[in-house]
Amino acid sequence: MIQLTxxxxxxxxxxxxVLxxxxxxVELSGQLSELGDHLVGHFVDEARRGGASWAEIGESLGVTKQAAQKRFVPKESPELTKPSMDRYTQRSRRxxxxxxxHARFSExxxxxxxxxxxxxESGGLAAKTIAKLESGDGSTRLAVLHRLDAEPRQRPDKQPYSTHCKKSLELAVREALRMGHMFIGTEHILLGVLLAEGGTAAAVLNATGVTHxxxxxxxxxxxxxxxxALPGA
Structure with a gap:
């Protein structure tokens, strides 16, 4: 256990x-709070993968099923609220x-x-990692473009981030914290995408040989x- 001393x-x-x-x-206090949130989130995800119901998870957390879902299940929305964008590197923002x-014609x-x-973002560590690990040069891009070809091309009025996309970005924060980084780089986004197992990107990456x-x-x-503590790739 972490001691105050x-x-x-x-x-x-x-x-x-002294100032x-x-x-x-104050900065460290915020980091510890975030680490605590992601520690609980990690084991909530583990419990879900193990077959636990939201009612059971809520009981373990001391809250209702609805409260547990509201806290830990990402919802589609047009905004990204977690983490604050000021923690993204310039490459990650791009x-x-x-x-x-790329989603301009998607729902x-x-x-x-x-x-x-x-x-x-070819100069980022994520793109370089994919290039090193994928089974064939450009195979990941071709595979994901093939998936997109099957989608209807009609942009809606309000275009939300999917639940898997928001979960990927949440997991990117968790990966950054695990590595001791206080910024969100492209490498963290890649690792988050790979951990969001139900997402299309994770399926494509695994099929082309890029595993978490x-x-x-x-x-x-x-x-x-x-x-x-400084922005990376």
Missing amino acids: DLIATVAGEADD VRLTRA VIALARH RIGTEHLLLGLLD AAAARHVESVVSGPPQ
Whole structure:
């Protein structure tokens, strides 16, 4: 268990100025709260994969079934509220914009559009990871474009992000926190997409040889080192 004395020592060791220490303590408090949320979310996801009902999960959390679902089930919506976009790197923000562009004739913005955005941002670590792991040069792009060819091409008035897309971005945050990063890079989005097992992008990536385990190993080998606070790829 994390001890208060350990946290105090951590903050005190980072700066001599008392106001800088206070600012750092506030930042650390927010990070710990977020880590706690994602810790619970991880085990909620595990319980669901294990066959637990929302009623059972709610009982374990001390809330109603409806409250548990409201907290942990992403809903389609036109906005992205978690995490705040200021934590996305410039490349990741372009990925989101590119995903919306690729989805301009679709009913919703899905993980397949997010994947195309990752591939378009060719300088990002996600695109480089896919290129290294995919079974054939360009096979992932061809596979996802083939999926999109079967969709009707008529843009609705309100175009929401799909539940799988929003879940992928939630899992991207969890992957960033697991790696000790306070930014959301393209590599984290890729890992989140791969963890959202019901999404089209995860199915395409797995079919072309890009698995979460292999992608995580490659990403971690590239970014290995002390925890980072500055934007990455």
